[in-house]
Amino acid sequence: MKNAIEVKDxxxxxxxxxxxxxxxxxxRRNEITALIGPSGCGKSTFLRCLNRMNDLIxxxxxxxxxxxxxxxxxxxxxxxxxxxxxxxxxxxRPNPFPLSIFENVAFxxxxxxxxxxxxxxxIVKSSLQKVLLWDEFKDKLxxxxxxxxxxxxxxxxxxxxxxxxxDILLMDEPCSALDPVAIQKIExxxxxxxxxxxxxxVTHNMQQAARVxxxxxxxLLGELIEFSExxxxxxxxxxxxxxxxxxxRYG
Amino acid sequence: MGNAKLTQKIVxxxxxxxxxxxxxxxILIFALILVNGLQAISLEFIxxxxxxxxTQGGIFPAIVGTLYLVLGTAAFSLPLGILAAIYLTExxxxxxxxxxxxxxxxxxAGVPSIVFGLFGVALFVILLNFGTSILSGSLTLSIMTxxxxxxxxxxALNSVPKSFREVSYSLGASRWQxxxxxVLPNAIPGIMTGTILGLSRAAGETAPILFxxxxxxxxxxxxxxxxxxxxxxxxxxxxxxxxxxxxVKIQYGTVLxxxxxxFFMNISAAYIRAxxxxxxxx
Numbered sequence: 001m002k003n004a005i006e007v008k009d010x011x012x013x014x015x016x017x018x019x020x021x022x023x024x025x026x027x028r029r030n031e032i033t034a035l036i037g038p039s040g041c042g043k044s045t046f047l048r049c050l051n052r053m054n055d056l057i058x059x060x061x062x063x064x065x066x067x068x069x070x071x072x073x074x075x076x077x078x079x080x081x082x083x084x085x086x087x088x089x090x091x092x093r094p095n096p097f098p099l100s101i102f103e104n105v106a107f108x109x110x111x112x113x114x115x116x117x118x119x120x121x122x123i124v125k126s127s128l129q130k131v132l133l134w135d136e137f138k139d140k141l142x143x144x145x146x147x148x149x150x151x152x153x154x155x156x157x158x159x160x161x162x163x164x165x166x167d168i169l170l171m172d173e174p175c176s177a178l179d180p181v182a183i184q185k186i187e188x189x190x191x192x193x194x195x196x197x198x199x200x201x202v203t204h205n206m207q208q209a210a211r212v213x214x215x216x217x218x219x220l221l222g223e224l225i226e227f228s229e230x231x232x233x234x235x236x237x238x239x240x241x242x243x244x245x246x247x248x249r250y251g
Numbered sequence: 252m253g254n255a256k257l258t259q260k261i262v263x264x265x266x267x268x269x270x271x272x273x274x275x276x277x278i279l280i281f282a283l284i285l286v287n288g289l290q291a292i293s294l295e296f297i298x299x300x301x302x303x304x305x306t307q308g309g310i311f312p313a314i315v316g317t318l319y320l321v322l323g324t325a326a327f328s329l330p331l332g333i334l335a336a337i338y339l340t341e342x343x344x345x346x347x348x349x350x351x352x353x354x355x356x357x358x359x360a361g362v363p364s365i366v367f368g369l370f371g372v373a374l375f376v377i378l379l380n381f382g383t384s385i386l387s388g389s390l391t392l393s394i395m396t397x398x399x400x401x402x403x404x405x406x407a408l409n410s411v412p413k414s415f416r417e418v419s420y421s422l423g424a425s426r427w428q429x430x431x432x433x434v435l436p437n438a439i440p441g442i443m444t445g446t447i448l449g450l451s452r453a454a455g456e457t458a459p460i461l462f463x464x465x466x467x468x469x470x471x472x473x474x475x476x477x478x479x480x481x482x483x484x485x486x487x488x489x490x491x492x493x494x495x496x497x498x499v500k501i502q503y504g505t506v507l508x509x510x511x512x513x514f515f516m517n518i519s520a521a522y523i524r525a526x527x528x529x530x531x532x533x
Contacts, residue, residue: 053421058344084423091421095414097433108422111432156416164422 004029004168004198005050010064010074012045012222013058016055016072019045021222023064027215032190032199034230035247036206041219043202047170050200051087052080071165088166088238092173094153096145096160101128104156108164117129127163130196131155131189151182155189162193169193171201177206187212204245210234218242284507291504301468305494310505315472316385316480317454317512320464323389323476324396324453328466329446331393336442339401340408341430360398365458367395372462386476390462395459396449403445407438440527444520451516453510457484467493483509 005027012020020042027033035043041153048054049062052073066074073083085108105124109115112216115123124141128134133155137143145156154174161169171190175183190212192201203209209216210230217227226233226242237243272331295309302308343349371391381387411434419429453459465485473480490502 051421053417056417056420081423081425084421089421091414091418093414095412095418097415097418098437101441107419107432111422111428160418161422 002028004069005200006065006070007049008067009064010046010049010062010066012042012049012054012063013061015059019222020049023224025217025224025227027198027200029198030143030194030196031061031214032194032201032212034209034216035200035202035219036204036216037219039204042200042222043219044172045215045225047089047172047200047202048172050168051084051089052078053089059198081112085164086166087168087170088161088164090154090158090161090169090171090174093151093177094157096148096153096156097146098146100142101133101145101148101156102141104160105163107160112164114164123163127159127231129155130162130193131159132192133159149182151178151185154178154182154186158189158193166197168198168200171199173202173204176204183208206234218245220245259493260305263280268486281510284503284510287500288503288505288507291498291500292507296501296504297508300470304496305490306497306501310483310486310508312472313481313483313486313505314508316362316464316482317484317509319385319473319480320388320392320460320482321386321450321454324392325446327393327448328396328400328449332397332446332449333404335405335441336399336401336408337430337435340405341426341434356398356401359394360402362395363458364395364456365461367391368459368461368463370394371459376463382477383462383464383466383479384477385464385473385480388460388480388482389476391459392453392456395456396453399449399452400442403448404438406441407441407445408434410441411437429481437518440523444524447516447520447523451513451520454516455484455513457488460485482494 001142003026005025007023007025007027010020010023011018023042023046035046037043045054049066050068050073054060054062062074064074065072068083068087072078097107099107102124105127106120109120114120123135125138128137133152145153148156154177158169175186178186187208190201193199201209201213213230215228216230216233218225218233218237218241220241226237226239228238232238233242234246237246297309297314298311299309300312301310339349339352343352368391369395374388375381375387378384381390381435415433415437416429419433424432440476457465460482464480464482466479466481468488469479469481487502487505487509490505
């Protein structure tokens with residue numbers, strides 16, 4: 001099975017408002033999938049269906065099938081702890097806890113009782129290595145995470161996520177608070193992480209989708225208009241609305 | 252133009268007058284108590300029992316009694332208040348019952364203290380048969396303090412950014428793990444500030460302890476929670492109205508000790524808040 005996620009006929013409601021309508025998408029393993037579209041098109045809502053973060057909002061309803069690694073997760077019996085360990089999330093604004101670098105990365109392993117002592121230190125080390133922060137901070141692990149630059153904070157957030165050993169990383173506009181140099185570095189990191197993880201990124205920035213992703217999906221008004229190889233979307237889109245969006249007609 | 256400037260001057264003047272009027276009574280009260288009470292303060296005054304019909308000696312039992320009551324009140328109201336606040340902010344869904352509880356808590360804060368006192372007599376002293384005791388007094392003061400602690404704790408919990416909770420959930424933490432590891436540590440300073448302010452009010456109250464714990468005079472210190480105790484606010488009342496020929500300096504000295512205790516608690520609450528605000532970076 002080469003698909004990490006398979007979504008069939010997903011409808012999503014905030015109360016009476018239908019935010020997603022008949023979304024079908026297969027996300028391949030160890031690829032970067034970008035979701036683009038104008039504000040309010042449902043791309044973030046879709047992303048948050050995949051780790052059931054929408055459950056925190058009262059009055060929502062999701063209908064349809066979402067399979068993660070072949071297992072249906074859009075039902076009442078899904079263990080959300082297991083799901084969220086497997087499908088992690090990076091948020092728009094870097095949001096480290098007001099704790100030390102070490103404590104931030106150790107947070108997940110600690111609450112899941114994955115390790116302690118030297119084993120925990122190893123997890124923290126390998127996680128920070130994965131996001132290329134280790135060399136710079138190996139002697140400053142007690143530094144407060146909030147004293148880092150925004151880019152380093154976002155890396156740290158990814159390390160914090162990687163520490164619970166997920167398979168899939170959901171990134172909800174992870175670069176929107178960063179400057180161009182930092183964005184480039186985070187994109188390099190995403191390419192580097194691709195070999196170990198399946199990555200889905202929601203982005204406002206079409207160039208970013210074009211630069212970093214293997215496949216791109218275009219959302220408009222709650223519908224997935226088009227989903228195919230990134231090259232094709234940006235050079236020969238098959239739907240007129242996609243073409244209008246990527247050429248800057250709206251959005 | 253000239254008119255606007257004149258108006259501005261008048262308004263500034265009035266605002267200044269209003270501010271001074273607020274400060275003057277505070278300064279006067281403190282000055283009066285300090286001048287008259289300071290001469291009574293000595294080690295003997297603080298560490299000895301009243302003698303010769305309270306016209307001599309010290310106020311040690313009353314100080315100890317007040318400390319016991321503050322500790323007893325903290326023991327009941329702190330856990331109960333924090334747990335209730337956690338439930339209301341983190342667990343309870345927004346329905347009519349939750350709103351009713353919120354309204355009840357707000358109203359509880361507005362109930363006159365004598366009503367708490369009489370309620371304490373009815374429930375703790377008589378019905379539960381705890382008698383006139385430190386236990387009854389602490390419980391009564393706890394009920395009075397609870398709304399303050401709950402309200403302050405709720406505010407402290409609510410001020411923890413939503414994004415912290417979101418990250419925690421997204422990492423697979425349960426609701427309780429999120430509360431325990433993320434929300435509570437960041438809310439503790441706010442909770443402590445509110446709690447200390449609530450307790451400092453409890454330390455100075457007379458009406459709730461009048462019939463539930465306060466003793467006119469005890470020759471020895473209380474030994475168990477079922478004993479009566481002397482307490483500073485009630486002792487002040489006794490010294491100034493119930494016993495003839497108490498020297499003025501003893502009355503003022505007792506007031507000074509109570510005010511210093513309450514003042515110290517309020518200052519430490521303010522200190523915690525200020526220190527936390529400096530550290531807070533989000």
